[in-house]
Amino acid sequence: MSDWTVTRSPLPRRRPRALSPLREHLRDTFWFAPTAAMVGVFVVWLVAQELDAALVRSLQDDGDYGTVAELLRFADDAKTVVSAVGSAMMTFIGVVFSISLVAVQMASGQFTPRVVRLFVRSRITKATFAVFLATFVLTLLVLTSYDSTPDPRVTTSVPLVQSVLTLVMVALSLLLFVMYVNGTLRLMRVSHVIARIAAESFRAAALMPAPADAEGVPAPADGGRVPGLGPVTAWVAHDAQAGVLRDVHIARLVRVARKHGVVLRLVPRIGDFLVPGTPVLAVHGGQAPPRRVLRYALSVGVERTFHQDLGLGLRQLSDIALRALSSAVNDPTTAVQALDRIVQILAALSRRPLDAAVHRDRRGAVRLVQPVPGWTELVDLGFAEVRACAAGSPQVTRRMLAGLDDLLLLAPPERREPLRRHRELLRQAVERVAPTPADRAFALSPDRQGIG
Numbered sequence: 001m002s003d004w005t006v007t008r009s010p011l012p013r014r015r016p017r018a019l020s021p022l023r024e025h026l027r028d029t030f031w032f033a034p035t036a037a038m039v040g041v042f043v044v045w046l047v048a049q050e051l052d053a054a055l056v057r058s059l060q061d062d063g064d065y066g067t068v069a070e071l072l073r074f075a076d077d078a079k080t081v082v083s084a085v086g087s088a089m090m091t092f093i094g095v096v097f098s099i100s101l102v103a104v105q106m107a108s109g110q111f112t113p114r115v116v117r118l119f120v121r122s123r124i125t126k127a128t129f130a131v132f133l134a135t136f137v138l139t140l141l142v143l144t145s146y147d148s149t150p151d152p153r154v155t156t157s158v159p160l161v162q163s164v165l166t167l168v169m170v171a172l173s174l175l176l177f178v179m180y181v182n183g184t185l186r187l188m189r190v191s192h193v194i195a196r197i198a199a200e201s202f203r204a205a206a207l208m209p210a211p212a213d214a215e216g217v218p219a220p221a222d223g224g225r226v227p228g229l230g231p232v233t234a235w236v237a238h239d240a241q242a243g244v245l246r247d248v249h250i251a252r253l254v255r256v257a258r259k260h261g262v263v264l265r266l267v268p269r270i271g272d273f274l275v276p277g278t279p280v281l282a283v284h285g286g287q288a289p290p291r292r293v294l295r296y297a298l299s300v301g302v303e304r305t306f307h308q309d310l311g312l313g314l315r316q317l318s319d320i321a322l323r324a325l326s327s328a329v330n331d332p333t334t335a336v337q338a339l340d341r342i343v344q345i346l347a348a349l350s351r352r353p354l355d356a357a358v359h360r361d362r363r364g365a366v367r368l369v370q371p372v373p374g375w376t377e378l379v380d381l382g383f384a385e386v387r388a389c390a391a392g393s394p395q396v397t398r399r400m401l402a403g404l405d406d407l408l409l410l411a412p413p414e415r416r417e418p419l420r421r422h423r424e425l426l427r428q429a430v431e432r433v434a435p436t437p438a439d440r441a442f443a444l445s446p447d448r449q450g451i452g
Contacts, residue, residue: 025246025299027121028117028120028121028305029120030120030129033126033127033129033130034126034129034133036130037130037131037133037134038130038133038134038137040134041134041135041137041138041141044138044165045138045141045142045162045165048159048161048165049159049162051161052145052157052158052159052160052161052162053156053157055071055158055160055161056068056071056155056157056158059071060153065153066152068152068155068158071158071160072150072152072158074158074160074163075146075158075160075163078159078163078166079143079146081166081167082139082142082143082163082166083143085135085139085166085170086136086139086140086143089135089136089173090136092132093129093132093133093136096128096132096177096180097129099180099181099184100119100125100184103119103184103187104116104119107119107187107188107193110190111193111319111320111323112316112319112320112323114303114315114319115193115316115320117303117305118193118197119187122183122184122187124180124183125180125183125184127176127180128173128177128179128180131169131172131173131176132176134169135166135169135170135172138165138166138169141162142159142162142163142165142166145159146159190320190334190337191337193320194317194320194337194338194340195341197316197317197341198317198344198345200313201310201312201313201314201345202345202348203306204306204307204308204309204310204312204313205310205345205348205352208310208352208357208372229263229265229285229366229369230284230285231284232265232282232283232284233262233283233284233285233286233287234282234283234286234287234288235279235283235288236279236280236281236282236288236289236291237276237277237278237279238274238275238276238278238279238280238298238300239276239277239291240276240298240300241276242275242300243273243300243301243302244271244272244274244300244301244302244303244304245268245269245271245272245273245274245280245298245299246270246299246300246301246303246304246305246307246309247270247299247305247309248266248270248297248298248299248308248370249296249297249298249299250359250368250370252296252297253294253297253359253367253368254359254360254361254367254368256289256293256294256297257289257361257367258361258365259289259293260287260289261285262284262286262287262289263283263284263285263366263367263368263369264282264283264284264367264368264369265283265284265368265369265370266280266368266369266370266371267279267280267281267282267371268371269371269372270304270308270309270310270372271304271309271311274300280298281294308370310349310372310373310378311373311377311381313341313345314342314345314346314381314382315381317338317345317382318338318342318382318385320334320335320338321334321335321338321339321342321386322385322386322389324338325386325389325390325393325396326389332393332395332396332450333395333450335386335390335393335395335396336395336396336399336449336450338386339386339396339399339400339403340399340403342382342403343382343406343407345382346379346407347406347407347410349375350375350407350410350411351410351411354372354373354374354375354378355371355373355374356369356370356371356372357370357371358370375411375418376417376418379407379418379419379422380418380422383400383404383422384422387400387422387425387426387429388429390426390429391429391433392433394439394442394443394451395450396450397426397430397443397444398442398444398445398446398450398451399448399449400426401423401444401445401446402447402448403448404419404422404426405423405446406448407419408420408423427444
């Protein structure tokens with residue numbers, strides 16, 4: 001394979017922000033947006049109620065009781081609409097909830113249970129639930145504002161602004177319902193699910209430090225001496241519940257390391273399962289910081305997230321391809337679509353520094369070394385399991401060969417060996433399965449569309 005010079009723009013980079021882990025964790029919850037919406041609508045209702053009371057007081061002070069009487073008649077007519085809206089909102093909420101459960105069940109069975117997280121993180125789903133619940137709460141609050149006194153001289157409030165606000169919320173709810181149905185149908189299509197997974201993977205890659213910051217500081221997981229960092233002077237063990245390491249608070253760890261004059265090295269990778277008592281941080285150059293300052297610096301949960309996990313996207317795409325190639329599903333076209341994105345992700349990472357992400361403080365000193373998957377590990381993650389199941393599907397073998405050939409052109413010479421290895425293993429697997437030379441030749445012909 002001849003060398004090929006490729007010029008392409010680097011992945012966009014986002015500097016880690018202090019509240020980045022918290023923001024990502026809130027996106028993985030379903031309670032925050034509806035709760036915030038209900039609290040917000042309560043505040044808005046208080047303001048609207050005060051505006052209605054101020055309007056009535058102004059008209060009464062001017063002696064314009066006829067206008068107040070007209071407003072009372074309008075409020076009586078609007079009360080019927082508000083009551084109907086309150087009843088309809090609960091029905092809408094039930095419909096949306098039912099659609100969501102069916103969509104999640106179908107996606108979990110068709111793709112992989114790990115894509116359920118896409119539905120949980122869906123902004124349109126959260127916005128729809130939030131606005132529906134807020135509208136229902138608003139109708140209840142508005143109904144409590146109606147004054148039982150029909151006399152315009154003594155009435156204290158006419159819910160005029162509140163009724164208009166309720167109608168606006170109803171219109172917004174109907175618009176969001178249409179958008180929600182459209183968004184849910186899109187998430188049930190495999191092409192959109194795969195595209196979302198790829199987009200999340202690129203966001204995770206964008207959080208990695210710039211190439212110039214990550215050179216020359218490998219981070220082995222064996223706990224030995226690390227070139228450039230010196231020997232390990234202390235260890236910090238995991239003392240919380242067992243679970244998957246979801247992410248680390250990079251800004252906090254860098255700040256703690258700078259304050260204590262040490263370099264911290266994360267021992268497990270993001271996505272590893274942690275058992276209490278196992279080491280999670282190696283300290284180089286000093287004493288271990290107090291545990292209280294490291295509190296909440298590491299987030300452990302029941303499942304992996306995309307926030308800092310460079311390999312999760314490839315894991316999900318591989319799972320989708322494996323399920324598509326199973327005898328129960330037998331959908332090689334879906335496997336080809338997953339391979340398209342696997343090749344895209346690996347192509348974007350082919351020339352980026354891997355194995356370790358190095359984070360520096362404001363003065364440029366290394367303060368945190370975070371292990372990330374290496375190139376060989378990422379290639380194996382994307383191709384190994386799919387290759388083992390693809391030998392009997394010419395569409396998939398042809399697409400995989402075309403992807404490997406493209407990556408051989410894009411990757412630097414020192415990263416081509418695992419690609420050549422997978423290409424040879426795929427050739428051997430096809431030769432064992434294909435019955436005739438013609439079948440073998442067809443299955444081993446690279447094609448970017450599989451069988452175009």
